[in-house]
Amino acid sequence: METIKNYYLMDMGVMLGRSLRHIFRSLDTIITVTIMPIAMMLLFVYVLGGAIQTGTDNYVNYLLPGILLIAVANSIGYVSYRLFLDKQRGIFERFNSMPIARSAALWGHVLTSLVSNAISLVVIILVALLMGFRSPAGILSWLAVAGIIALFTLALTWVAAIAGLSAKSVDGAGVIAYPIHFLPLISSAFVPTASMPGPVRAFAENQPVTPIVEAIRALLLNQPVGNGIWVALAWCVGIMIVACLVAGRVYKKGG
Amino acid sequence: MENSIQVKGLQKSYRQLHVLKGVDFEVKKGSIFALLGSNGSGKTTIVKILTTLLKQDSGNVIVNGFDVVAQPGNVRQSISLTGQFAAVDEILTGRENLVMIAKLRHVKDPLQVADDLLKRFGLADAANRRASTYSGGMRRRLDIAMSLVGESPLVFLDEPTTGLDPEARIEVWRIVKELAGNGTTVFLTTQYLEEAEQLADRIAILHEGRIIVSDTLAALKKLFPPAKVEYIEKQPTLEEIFLAIIGKKNEN
Numbered sequence: 001m002e003t004i005k006n007y008y009l010m011d012m013g014v015m016l017g018r019s020l021r022h023i024f025r026s027l028d029t030i031i032t033v034t035i036m037p038i039a040m041m042l043l044f045v046y047v048l049g050g051a052i053q054t055g056t057d058n059y060v061n062y063l064l065p066g067i068l069l070i071a072v073a074n075s076i077g078y079v080s081y082r083l084f085l086d087k088q089r090g091i092f093e094r095f096n097s098m099p100i101a102r103s104a105a106l107w108g109h110v111l112t113s114l115v116s117n118a119i120s121l122v123v124i125i126l127v128a129l130l131m132g133f134r135s136p137a138g139i140l141s142w143l144a145v146a147g148i149i150a151l152f153t154l155a156l157t158w159v160a161a162i163a164g165l166s167a168k169s170v171d172g173a174g175v176i177a178y179p180i181h182f183l184p185l186i187s188s189a190f191v192p193t194a195s196m197p198g199p200v201r202a203f204a205e206n207q208p209v210t211p212i213v214e215a216i217r218a219l220l221l222n223q224p225v226g227n228g229i230w231v232a233l234a235w236c237v238g239i240m241i242v243a244c245l246v247a248g249r250v251y252k253k254g255g
Numbered sequence: 256m257e258n259s260i261q262v263k264g265l266q267k268s269y270r271q272l273h274v275l276k277g278v279d280f281e282v283k284k285g286s287i288f289a290l291l292g293s294n295g296s297g298k299t300t301i302v303k304i305l306t307t308l309l310k311q312d313s314g315n316v317i318v319n320g321f322d323v324v325a326q327p328g329n330v331r332q333s334i335s336l337t338g339q340f341a342a343v344d345e346i347l348t349g350r351e352n353l354v355m356i357a358k359l360r361h362v363k364d365p366l367q368v369a370d371d372l373l374k375r376f377g378l379a380d381a382a383n384r385r386a387s388t389y390s391g392g393m394r395r396r397l398d399i400a401m402s403l404v405g406e407s408p409l410v411f412l413d414e415p416t417t418g419l420d421p422e423a424r425i426e427v428w429r430i431v432k433e434l435a436g437n438g439t440t441v442f443l444t445t446q447y448l449e450e451a452e453q454l455a456d457r458i459a460i461l462h463e464g465r466i467i468v469s470d471t472l473a474a475l476k477k478l479f480p481p482a483k484v485e486y487i488e489k490q491p492t493l494e495e496i497f498l499a500i501i502g503k504k505n506e507n
Contacts, residue, residue: 007361014358022346090342094401097306097336097411099328100359 011100015108016115022082023116029078034120037071038127044190045131052191060133064125065216066189069209071124072117072153073184076160077177079113083164084173106161106251113157114150121149141219148219148229151236152212156180158243165250183209208235258317259284259409259440260305265314267300274300276464278314282457284408287431287441289455291448296461298444299339302413305442306336319409335407339414341398345387349378349397352386353404360405372400376430392423399430409440416450421494422501428453 023029041063044052049059086092086105095105125133137145163176186200187193187209193201204210211232218225260282267275274297282288292298303309305318307327316322321329344352350369357365373379376396381389386397395415402410412431416424431454435441445451451458452472459469468475491499 010361011359014355018344018347018355021351025346089345090338090340091344093308093338094336094342095359096308097331097334098356098359099332 008101008104011104012108012111015105016111019082019109019112020116023078023112026078029075032078033071033075033116034123036074037067037120037124040070041067041124041128041131053195054192058132058134060128060131061135061221062217063190064128064133065213065220066184066187067124067128068121068149068216069152069189069213070181070184071120072149072156073180074177075113075117075120076156076180077174079109079157079160080164080167080173080176081170082112083109083161084167084170087165103248103251106247109161110154110157113160114153117149117153135220136222137220138222141222145216145219148212148216148232148236151233151240155236155239155243158240158247161247162243162250165247183207184213187213189213208232208239211235257284258282259286259319260288260442261315261317262301262305263315265301265304265316266312267297267304267309268312274464275311275314278461278464278466280459280466280469282440282442284440285435285438286456287435287443287454289451289458290442290444290461291446291451291458292444292461293446297464298461299413301461302336302338302411302442302444306334306411307331308336333407334409334411335402335405336411337399337402337413337415339417341391341394343386343389343394343397343401346385348383348385349373349389349393350382352397352401356401356404362405368404372403376400390423392419392426395419395423395427396430399427403434407439409442410434411442413444414446415443416445416447421498424450425498 041060044063045060049063052059054062083106086109092105096102159180160176164173167173167175187204187207189209193204193210196204211228212235215225215229215232217223218228258281260280262278262280265275265278266273278297278301280288290298290301300309304311304316304323307323307330310324316324318330319333321333323330344355347355350373353369353372354365357368362368370379370382373382376399378393378397378400381393386394389397399412399415402412415431416427419427428450431441431443435454435456441454443450443454455472457469457471458475459466461467468478
């Protein structure tokens, strides 16, 4: 058993390399997780942006945090889909009958989600810079932003893992993506919640995406983050822990 | 250690369904052992328990000298499994599939190991094509090749020829015979009687949760009345006709 532990990181690296190849070879995935968010950013800034009042002098400065979260949310359906295929096609069975730690295959998918999202977010931020995005934030604030987005990604990835591992069909595996896509749309990602009618506003202000968006925006604009950041972190960590435990249980049962 | 596999009193239920009701058998080292049974008889359940994918309810299972419940890590170290559905990564190429497994088995030179297996399994020309473009037979060959990375002394093949055309099936048989020739123990499940007859040193029949017979083909034949000599015109089977025509085409 000693050797299995020693090789754990190496094995996970092999799994990561494999899933990253899946992503880079799927035009569909690249379009959904990178091109679509960029297209949305262009649409909102250059088509709708003129009519949106956010209180910031530059709308792309207001918009970028929401676009980053949308990019992450868009990638979640694919995590679920990839996990489902591995389960259905017997790939997990093959790995689990080999001298590899049983969790390496699952963690490989989680790590892939983190790495692939990091890549697409960097591309999106570069495009935003070309569109006039500017931030006075220092390195610590950027690190905090990276940390929050990583936690958000992990939380959604584990939710997607539950869906992918327990799905009975490909369509079922992808269904999880829809409610998650909607969360950023009904939040302060595009416009301040103050402009929304009562019930919508109440939902928008009390769902996880709004405090996360607000925290990232405050950090990037060098504004005080207030208590909102703790609410944001609590949502991320809470969802992550619960989803991770459930997914782990489903994985063990199925393996 | 003379036996690669030793199974005693193996039981397994899925909820109310009592699939295995006390299975006993042994597999000699270096032999080809065929487990016969109809669909749903529990062949795959046995394979899953023997390869540590599933825990039995009761009974003793020793694989390569290790208990599957107490020492699953050692068991996995010494076996490899080719499951019922060709578990190849369709998005990766044939070579990438083999290199991936070679890296996970921590062999010394993954690229070399992959190239050797590609050649041995007639996949060298297709090495850089994605596995999704492979035919059923090629996919199965790649699947088996992936199981041979690391040269485990015991290989499990769960219905390796189900869904293959006659040519591909004969190709898989050739591979299995070659494996056994090199001293590898092969545990095979099948629903084709001919397959067991062609390959196996020992045949066990799983029926209603128990092994009802387990013996050599010769001994099984003795269970039936002695052969009578009769003169009958032998008609070629459609399979023989098919293979003959294909063979001629290949010669031209």
